[in-house]
Amino acid sequence: MSKLMRKFLLAVLAPLLIMGVLSFSLTAFLVNRFAEGERYSQLTREANIIKEALAEDRPVPREIQGFITRDGVTERIGGRGRQVVELPILNDLQQQDSIEVQGNRLLTYQLTSGDTVITTIREAPLASSALDGVYLAIGVALLAALLLATGLAYYMGRQFIRPIMELRMVAKQIGDGRKDVLLPDRPNDEVGDLIHAVDEMQEQLIQKEALQKSFIAGITHDLRTPLAIIRNETEALAAGVIPVDELPDVTSSIIEETDRLGLLIDETLVYSKLAGGMMPLDRTEVALDQLVEETAERLQSTFQKDGLRLTVETVPVRLSLDRRMFERVLVNFLVNAQVAAPVGSEVLVRLTATELTVEDAGNGVAENARSTIWDLYVKQTGGSGHGLGLAISRLILDSHGLAYGVRDSALGGACFYIQFK
Structure with a gap:
């Protein structure tokens, strides 16, 4: 037993x-x-x-x-x-x-x-x-009722506990790495809810494993590509086969690939620290409208270079937040909109008393993907990142206690929003 x-x-x-x-x-x-x-x-x-x-x-x-x-x-x-x-x-x-x-x-x-x-x-x-x-009759009735209750309790207990015992074996098999595990039948009660939760957990583990493999493959490729370029051009410099007039282009290429490696490493470290709670917030009173305008002004030239119009609409808003972390989220939203927006279109940043939105005229985000794009290793369609930007943004916004998400934009694309209490 x-x-x-x-x-x-x-x-x-x-x-x-x-x-x-x-x-x-x-x-x-x-x-x-x-x-x-x-x-x-x-x-x-x-x-x-x-x-x-x-x-x-x-x-x-x-x-x-x-x-x-x-x-x-x-x-x-x-x-x-x-x-x-x-x-x-x-x-x-x-x-x-x-x-x-x-x-x-x-x-x-x-x-x-x-x-x-x-x-x-x-x-x-x-x-x-x-x-x-009289006492004998009462005692016999009590004993009979107790024996009947014991038998009934044992039978009902087996019915209740059997799926739990089967679920324990299933959980052990999942822990051992098996993916083709059959779950027990789901009764219409809390045990059924537990089995359903384990089923969802198994599916999520499979998805996470697939995403992790994809991420590792992508990171490996992203690391190998700049390293290969740096190695080839450095070997060419050491061999003296590069003409003098091409040296500035070669050194610029080496610096660019090195910066790309540094950015990848930085994003990975930032996510690791945020996820582990090793990067506490430095909250201060921030004029959010000024932060939005300054960030947009700094990125204005890159938008113009891609043939995009960056429009900013703000009202005075003051919030207690980590300025550097929040700016990182805003930059990520703007860069994603820049990548998604077609040439000649507009990217609109709007700040109201209750919400900050970044809208573009791209293809938008499918409704069934709006909850998963915030996960680690998930890249947006057509994106050039490593699947870390929105995952980092999610951790930052969660630590601030802010509501966020993505919906359809009036411009035809996606509208990423942050809501204030």
């Missing part, structure tokens, strides 16, 4: 057992109290019968047991007739009382008639064999 099954049975049966014991005890108590009340009524009737018999000077019925105390002398009546006995305990009894005799509890009733004290006595109901059948 599994640990989970034992816990399940304990959780089900322990309250039932406690409830059964309490029910049995309470029932026995109530039965005893009722029986004692009836027994005292019986003792009262018997005492009155003895009183009447003494008054009429006739024998007391043999089935009635009791004592008569008169002038300090106590006589036992019933059974063998009258017998003088010494029972000092009778002098201290209340009208309705109980005494212990040889380990048995006896109920007593005293009736005073003139100078005569009549005491009737009977065995207490709880100690009486007359109630043994």
